Amino acid sequence: MAGEGLSIGPDLAPRGWSISSISAGPAWRSFGKLSYQGSSRSQNLLIPSQIGGDTLALPSIGTTGTFGDRTYTNGFVNQDGSTATNGDTWFWGYDSGGQISGDSLRFNATGSRSAYSEASNFTGGFSDDDRLRGISPQIDILLRPPSTFGSPFDGLLVSFWYFGDDSSNSYSNFSANQNRDDFRLDFTDTYDINGIQPIIGAPYTGSFNGPGPLLTNLPFDRERLDTIVGGATADFSNSISTSIDLDGYSLALGPTMSGQIAEGWSWQASAGFTFNVFQWSARETETLNVSLDGAPATVFQQWRDHNSGTDFRLGLFFKGDLIRDLPQDWFVKASLQAEMAGSIDMKVGDSEYEFKPRGYALGLSLGRRF
Numbered sequence: 001m002a003g004e005g006l007s008i009g010p011d012l013a014p015r016g017w018s019i020s021s022i023s024a025g026p027a028w029r030s031f032g033k034l035s036y037q038g039s040s041r042s043q044n045l046l047i048p049s050q051i052g053g054d055t056l057a058l059p060s061i062g063t064t065g066t067f068g069d070r071t072y073t074n075g076f077v078n079q080d081g082s083t084a085t086n087g088d089t090w091f092w093g094y095d096s097g098g099q100i101s102g103d104s105l106r107f108n109a110t111g112s113r114s115a116y117s118e119a120s121n122f123t124g125g126f127s128d129d130d131r132l133r134g135i136s137p138q139i140d141i142l143l144r145p146p147s148t149f150g151s152p153f154d155g156l157l158v159s160f161w162y163f164g165d166d167s168s169n170s171y172s173n174f175s176a177n178q179n180r181d182d183f184r185l186d187f188t189d190t191y192d193i194n195g196i197q198p199i200i201g202a203p204y205t206g207s208f209n210g211p212g213p214l215l216t217n218l219p220f221d222r223e224r225l226d227t228i229v230g231g232a233t234a235d236f237s238n239s240i241s242t243s244i245d246l247d248g249y250s251l252a253l254g255p256t257m258s259g260q261i262a263e264g265w266s267w268q269a270s271a272g273f274t275f276n277v278f279q280w281s282a283r284e285t286e287t288l289n290v291s292l293d294g295a296p297a298t299v300f301q302q303w304r305d306h307n308s309g310t311d312f313r314l315g316l317f318f319k320g321d322l323i324r325d326l327p328q329d330w331f332v333k334a335s336l337q338a339e340m341a342g343s344i345d346m347k348v349g350d351s352e353y354e355f356k357p358r359g360y361a362l363g364l365s366l367g368r369r370f
Contacts, residue, residue: 023367
């Protein structure tokens, strides 16, 4: 029969996708920018006083404009049965002649008070930008298209690279102070004794029922002297430590063109899409410390936060190679690659990281053609 026994030769058989070359090597990569915006939980904490508050302890001497029973450290001036009517009393007494000066009789009393104040300072959210750079591995596989695939390109580049980085920061952005001043209150009340002549010598103690010399129940003058005698302080400050582990895995797919430069030298150019997976784990610890009266600081409050995630982003790349042939189908190539992908946001506690994977890579690899 006509045509019987004819067969298609191996060079004429249709060819499918096949590996044209494989290369691998290190690349110095500027992977992208990692930004950190820190906050503080200490600034929103309601911190109770660690040293007490405002106090006032007055002696039992009443007010200068109101009749009353007054007890001093060196005597007393109380009311008798007619004080409310005429303002005088014979129910009084004093301890020492040194309390008399001319027509005046002075009495002393002591009280105390404490004045509390507080203040805080938040310097704002700490921010930091870090360009991620380093050495990473890269593998390039160039696929030869099927013989039946009419294409202006020489092949399809499949490229894989990995990049990992650990970043950390430590800072303080909050402080507060609590202060208490303690005062001794020294009162001096002065009474007019012009109408008591002669005055009974000290010590003298009158009675409610009397009789006795009459003294007005109201002092005509009152002096008060506040003397600081002590106090307390509480000083607060925070410390924040934050860290993030970031790993990026990228697969690039793009058509490739090539050409000859000179004997043993050639070029190759590729462009296309990248498929990126980012895995991250972030930790943050904030400690609020307090020091009482200058003593070594101790932990007042502490917060620990951890968060992690996996994010996928689509990107673009462009890659150019300069290739030098070696014997037995081996070659070396120098590469320049530009890449970019969508940003990812990573939150830990009240703080946030943002990563923008945009950069370039310089690579040197060894490969073989098939």
